[in-house]
Amino acid sequence: MDSQSAAPVERALAEIKAVVGVKGWIEEKAALEPYLVESRGLYRGATRAVVLPAETAEVAAVVHICAAHHLPIIPQGGNTGLVGGGVPPEDGRNIVLALSRMNRVRQIDALNFTVTAEAGCILADLQKAAEEKDRLFPLSRGAEGSCQIGGNLATNAGGIAVLRYGNARDLCLGLEVVLATGEIWDGLRGLRKDNTGYDLKQLFIGGEGTLGIITAATLKLFPKPRATETAFLGLGRVEDAMALFAEARAATADQLTAFELIPRAGVDLALAHVPGTIDPLASPYPWYVLLEVSSSEKGSGLLALLERLLEASLAKGLLADAVIAQSLAQRRDLWFVREAIVEAQKYSGSIKHDVAVPVSRVAEFITRACRLVEERLPGIRPIAFGHVGDGNIHLNLTEPQGYDRAFYLSRWQEFNDIVHSLVSDLDGSISAEHGVGRLKREEITRYKSPVEIELMRRVKRALDPQGIMNPGKVVAL
Numbered sequence: 001m002d003s004q005s006a007a008p009v010e011r012a013l014a015e016i017k018a019v020v021g022v023k024g025w026i027e028e029k030a031a032l033e034p035y036l037v038e039s040r041g042l043y044r045g046a047t048r049a050v051v052l053p054a055e056t057a058e059v060a061a062v063v064h065i066c067a068a069h070h071l072p073i074i075p076q077g078g079n080t081g082l083v084g085g086g087v088p089p090e091d092g093r094n095i096v097l098a099l100s101r102m103n104r105v106r107q108i109d110a111l112n113f114t115v116t117a118e119a120g121c122i123l124a125d126l127q128k129a130a131e132e133k134d135r136l137f138p139l140s141r142g143a144e145g146s147c148q149i150g151g152n153l154a155t156n157a158g159g160i161a162v163l164r165y166g167n168a169r170d171l172c173l174g175l176e177v178v179l180a181t182g183e184i185w186d187g188l189r190g191l192r193k194d195n196t197g198y199d200l201k202q203l204f205i206g207g208e209g210t211l212g213i214i215t216a217a218t219l220k221l222f223p224k225p226r227a228t229e230t231a232f233l234g235l236g237r238v239e240d241a242m243a244l245f246a247e248a249r250a251a252t253a254d255q256l257t258a259f260e261l262i263p264r265a266g267v268d269l270a271l272a273h274v275p276g277t278i279d280p281l282a283s284p285y286p287w288y289v290l291l292e293v294s295s296s297e298k299g300s301g302l303l304a305l306l307e308r309l310l311e312a313s314l315a316k317g318l319l320a321d322a323v324i325a326q327s328l329a330q331r332r333d334l335w336f337v338r339e340a341i342v343e344a345q346k347y348s349g350s351i352k353h354d355v356a357v358p359v360s361r362v363a364e365f366i367t368r369a370c371r372l373v374e375e376r377l378p379g380i381r382p383i384a385f386g387h388v389g390d391g392n393i394h395l396n397l398t399e400p401q402g403y404d405r406a407f408y409l410s411r412w413q414e415f416n417d418i419v420h421s422l423v424s425d426l427d428g429s430i431s432a433e434h435g436v437g438r439l440k441r442e443e444i445t446r447y448k449s450p451v452e453i454e455l456m457r458r459v460k461r462a463l464d465p466q467g468i469m470n471p472g473k474v475v476a477l
């Protein structure tokens with residue numbers, strides 16, 4: 001901190017403390033700790049205080065003070081983000097603004113199939129609130145017990161049901177946002193049709209807190225599924241998985257809810273490291289698919305439809321073996337394998353990629369990417385898994401057995417270059433669902449045109465000319 005800015009910062013902090021009161025203020029070192037580190041430990045920052053406003057007017061007052069004193073604000077939700085977006089910079093001259101006290105569901109309009117909730121509402125709590133009104137809020141993922149609606153929207157989160165219901169952007173009808181000036185924009189409309197000019201909410205969705213603070217949102221709800229069938233399939237080739245995907249979509253239409261790819265190497269890691277993982281099929285197969293179909297109508301013949309699909313795929317040679325869950329417990333076991341793959345990778349050095357290519361090029365991408373990295377480092381263990389029904393592959397490269405872990409991880413950029421260049425050749429994206437944050441801020445400049453990056457900068461400069469909203473993330477001023 002330089003001497004000129006010291007006094008205003010202290011003044012700003014005192015003013016903010018007066019706005020939020022003791023319940024909304026953390027400055028004790030140990031209590032700050034959980035707000036300073038990225039969920040995988042990739043980044044560690046520093047801050048003067050964590051501020052927890054209780055309502056939108058308090059957020060606006062805090063931002064107003066920060067704007068007057070040029071004090072940077074780092075919005076934070078559940079801090080489950082994977083790109084360092086919610087972590088404060090190391091210099092500590094900032095406040096972290098955490099939304100967790102703003103966790104009310106303001107209204108469920110069952111007839112309009114919408115819910116309006118505050119940004120700090122935990123995703124699992126919102127799912128529960130919708131269910132109590134016989135509705136479905138479909139956003140769903142491993143971190144749903146701690147990530148928050150504001151964070152989900154700010155990162156345009158995806159997850160396991162995007163195939164049918166879309167990502168956070170597709171689910172949002174309206175937003176309430178505190179702008180970098182401290183003004184409140186009330187755009188909480190629950191309309192499916194509204195062509196009255198620029199769709200401003202889209203700037204803040206996926207904006208990762210760099211343009212404003214989302215304080216509440218109106219989101220779409222859906223009829224609650226009354227029948228769900230889950231199958232775990234064993235296959236020989238990733239090409240077969242994608243051919244099967246096309247068959248499944250055509251045969252089940254809108255009822256296909258999830259289509260997750262899992263490699264044998266991932267199941268092996270899960271079996272080795274995560275207690276409770278069950279090998280789902282009698283024999284091992286190089287690839288697996290976790291497929292789910294659901295219907296809002298009970299007795300809709302969903303099981304028969306799934307069985308017909310699997311029999312036809314077996315006859316075509318796309319499929320080697322399959323199990324259909326016979327109970328809720330078995331369904332949970334099958335999903336547990338998928339979640340355990342993520343957990344298991346914490347036990348080894350893993351260079352990660354969250355990429356998307358057109359669905360028609362997923363098989364080509366996986367085959368070529370695996371070949372390229374194996375040529376560069378024999379023995380490397382690629383684990384390509386994820387939401388391939390959306391063209392989204394989590395390609396994690398596990399270190400070769402016995403390889404020096406620190407040295408392996410020091411080669412992170414080298415492997416990013418290989419994978420991201422291929423993604424670019426295939427007209428894909430180097431960040432499918434986790435965002436840009438700090439991790440990919442430089443990387444996107446290599447894969448987006450100068451015109452696109454400049455447009456992003458113009459938007460940033462227009463909405464946050466002082467650069468106080470989450471500086472150093474997504475795009476440089």
Ligand code: FAD
Nearest residue numbers: 077078079080081085086142148150151152154158209214
């Ligand atoms: P945070 O991590 O706190 O913040 C993320 C970003 O949003 C930061 O830039 C922050 O500044 C900004 N932000 C937070 N709240 C606000 C707000 N109210 N207004 C403005 N900006 C804000 N992601 C997926 O997309 N799909 C998955 O399947 C998935 N699975 C995951 C599984 C695990 C085990 C974990 C740990 C993470 C996973 N993620 C996944 C990533 C993460 O859960 C999402 O990015 C999530 O949306 C982040 O929400 P959060 O509340 O934790 O936000």
Ligand code: ZN
Nearest residue numbers: 159386394433
């Ligand atoms: Zn994912």
